[in-house]
Amino acid sequence: MDARERIVRRTALELQDGEVVNLGFGMPVGIANYISPEKAIIFQTENGALMFGPTPELGSEDSDFANAASQPITLLPGSSIFDIATSFAIIRGGHVDVTILGALEVDQSGNIANWAIPFDEVKYLPGMGGAMDLVGGAKKVIAILKHCDKNGNSKILQSCTLPLTGKGVVDTIITDQAVFSVTENGLELEEIAPDLTVEALQMVTDASFTINPNKVREYQMGF
Template identity: 60%
Template sequence: MSEREIIARRIAKEFQNDMVINLGFGMPTASANYIPEGVNVILQTENGGLLFGPKPKLGEADPDLANAGGEPITMLPGASAFDLAFSFSIIRGGHVDATVLGALEVDQEGNIANWKIPGKFVPGMGGGMDLLMGAKRVIVALAHADKEGNSKILKKCTLPLSAAGVVDLIITDKAVIEVTDKGLMLKEVAPGVTVEEVLSMTDADLAVSENVATMDI
């Protein structure tokens, strides 16, 4: 199982009935394919859609329907499409129960950097800042380390911040980490990964829960 699938599957376990959930592009949007049976959520995409479903089957995509990353989506019965102004009224109005966003870095203070690497061209922050400040809960999804093995979960972010002190939960391919008032708490490890391995590959200070579980994926 790829790191992307591990993360997407675990994200979906956070979904609860009747929640309005915004999915950012990348691994977050993939979680729409793994919503547990019997769980009914209202997925929102910032480009103007409410109540979308999983990725369509090959050959069944509608070119006019896409998520925040431009990937084809399905619309469930009762779904609606609208303009950006209405979409951001939902986000800024506090009507989103949770947002799931990717990140370049997060740190032990709940800060997140997910939009800019100095010296590299980027298209802009998009709706990230609005979502980080407007959603009731912020879940961050990212690989635990970069290609060189450097931790992406830091004591202090080094890249320009998108928002400060807003992250509630971090889901990586190695662990699930809760952001608390006292710092980061390791709650779960991926199958085949030990607590010691997670601690060794994490730059941030990690407290360890008394009952560390194995990720349900």
């Protein structure tokens, strides 16, 4: 199991029966493939679909039905397809319980930077898109990302360095190494990978975090 699948499987455990959940571009779209059959999650995608399921089998896909990453989806009984104006009325109207977003950086104050990839001194790609609406409209924001970049530098920071998508909006951070909740006092460690010690985690985490030994548990792998 690679780091991305580990994150996606763990994130699926956060979702509760009956919730309306938006899956953002990147890793989040894969979560639809790892939902327990006992849970009835109503997935929403910003490009205009409600109540979809996992990736269809090869050959059974319909190019008209896609998620935020333009990948094919299955439509479940009661599902609907609609225009993007209706989709953002759902998001901005506060009807999304949880949004799950990939991130470039998150920090100990709950700030998230998930859109600005620098390609020149003062220019960024590709643009914020619907993320700015999602972090403002959803009741809960979960940020998922690899704990470190390809050079081994922490992506869980004291303060984000890239332009922000939202300030103080993240509730939960899930990486391949740990799960943090964002509290008014900063980050609190909830879960840690079984092959890590707290001391080792602190060494690869730029952000400060608190530890309650009675609450921290081993990282859950999911369905």
